[in-house]
Amino acid sequence: TNSEQIKSIRAANREAVKTQSEFPVSWTLDRSKSVQITYKGFLAGRKPSAVSGQPRLYYDRSKPFEKSVPFYNTYQSKTIIKKPLSYVVPQGWWKVIDLLKINQVNMRRLTKDSTVEVEIYRIEDFKASARQYESHHINTEVKVSTGKKQIKFRKGDYLIPMNQIANRFIMEVLEPQGDDSYFAWNFFDATLGQKEGYSSYVFEDTAEEFLKSNPDIRSKLEERKKTDTAFAKSGAAQLNYVYQQSPYFEPDLMRYPVYRIIK
Structure with a gap:
């Protein structure tokens, strides 16, 4: 019977997933693939609203129609x-x-x-x-x-x-x-x-010593200043950048x- 076949397929899939090595976790709609289906509806019209007197939408049940529309169901x-x-x-x-x-x-x-x-x-x-x-x-x-x-x-x-x-x-x-x-x-x-932070007044001296001991971070800081105008003009942003690279940053x-x- 179909029920037995369905049970068999489900059981096989449940076993296979135990050893499956990789899994898709996100998908995107494939708009290049579709099937045509028949859409049934009623023609829309406008009539005065009994509430406001302004035109309102309604569907005319005396005017049914059918049309073929694409159905996208492939991801x-x-x-x-x-x-x-x-x-x-x-x-x-x-x-x-x-x-x-x-x-x-x-x-x-x-x-x-x-x-x-x-x-x-x-x-x-x-x-x-x-x-x-x-x-x-x-x-x-x-x-x-x-x-x-x-x-x-x-x-x-x-x-x-x-x-x-x-x-x-x-x-x-x-x-x-x-x-x-x-x-x-x-x-x-x-x-x-972020739950932790620093006092700019206190961290300035610490940041200076940290950059002396870590010239690679100093180089990255200077490179960022060359490519980011807003960053180059903001002392606070630069100090925060150093903080984020330091061992004091919230891990x-x-x-x-x-x-x-x-x-």
Whole structure:
């Protein structure tokens, strides 16, 4: 029967996703491909509004029509990400943890504090929608840089192995560049705001000594001044640039708080 065939195909797909090595997480509409479908409707007209007396839109049920219209239903993968061995989500992100549990993601908690080399993402750029909807806004056009770092995780943090039937879901929600990721739905916005700063009066002397000890940073500063007129005219902007390159800069700012174990 068809039902048995559907069950068989679904079971095969669920098994295949366990070993799939990479996943698309964002897509773009392919406008070069479409099919024609019949659109049925009623002709629109205008008549005086009983409320305002001004012309209002209405659809004339006595004038049905049909027309052939293109239907675009083909998408191409825009961003494809290789699957890690595991993800680690710190327990403090409990809203995300709860959503993963609701969607039956298999996880286990670390039984002791552990230092692990992981791949990290840093959010380099994104665009936030101007208006909220249902207490959320959308972050789009996300750009990230990657690096490796030894991170100390705490007992109780969550390890998510990537050998399960939920792999596709996990990738789509935990990869920050995913169209429907938890980062896109602003669950991680707390990492995007700078919480620490400096006193210009105090940091000026520190910055001077830092530049003497780091001539490469001094060279980058001077090069930026040559190419950015507004930057060259702003002492505050230049001091902030040095601060961002210094060891005093807030290390977790813009660092995506979901980590990838890749080996």
